[in-house]
Amino acid sequence: MEGKLILIFTRNPELGKVKTRLAASIGNENALEIYKFLLNHSEKIVSQVNATRRVLYSEEINTNDIWNNQLFQKKLQFGNDLGEKMQNAFADGFIDGFKKIVIIGTDLYDLEVSDIENAFLALETHNVVIGPAEDGGYYLLGLRHIPENIFSNKKWSTASVLKDTLNDIQNLKYHLLETKNDIDTIDDIKNIPIFQKYLK
Template identity: 45%
Template structure:
């Protein structure tokens, strides 16, 4: 039915003070957690009907209940020393269990939709990789048909050159890729103010 498709969702365990720390510095831990839970709820909604197996990778522990967990999804714990290492481990384990096309997303993008995720899987019919560029210079989605360690290991993350560096790596390795439309993650107060989630107090 899902033709070897796997959707990997990276999420942090929703704990006050441990999520959206840059946003929390401006609006407080509890409000930042509220925003993060809204983002996770949006992710749950848009991924529900995606035609793929689903695996959730939690940052700290596997919960018994979570708004992203369904009867069909599998819960795992992220493993690795940094974000790249954790993503590479998740992708590699997905391919090891038989997936042929994997798309990985986070839970920070309120503009992401079911249609864009399906578009990413479709792009892998023609390209070896697919990237969803974020306006902050990173990416909100990455997909591939085989593990590419160079994209993830021994790299510097959380800087405005992540996307361009990723493209440069793919070009150097002569790996075909497709870029999706540019979307915004919500990591800072400015990001929040520019999003549809912003509702300033009267």
């Protein structure tokens, strides 16, 4: 696997606890179905990447779900906020001996195998790789080490995350991937045909 690790941050798919901003428009049941659809899409994509794969659950580890126990290591997220949780996940990966680590969430319908492969490729020559999201955050982060402050002093899930992160790494060599749209609200899916069945 050449020292490559991909971290998949996921929420346990529970009614009323996922895609809450989306649920405000389409209801909890439809929001949960969309999240399950996105989970399956993420699993399909990541399974094709030649790297060690580690799923990190928000609430509890599930050994009987879509993430095949033979293909995916399974752990819990730990920390007080998203920044701490990501920092701890990266730190564990580097302690385990991985040299290039990429993290993604599970709410990106636009995610392709090439996005992750390109991130690992860019880490050959860059310290940091970021996949910018259209909402001002990021859908992918790749690191060869943990830069100071990259996970602290952020207003997570707001439009300032990407800008603040780029400010933290301005003295490092970094690479930006294509900007993509992660799915948080009804505006993110209303024009995508495959989601129309959930909007009826």
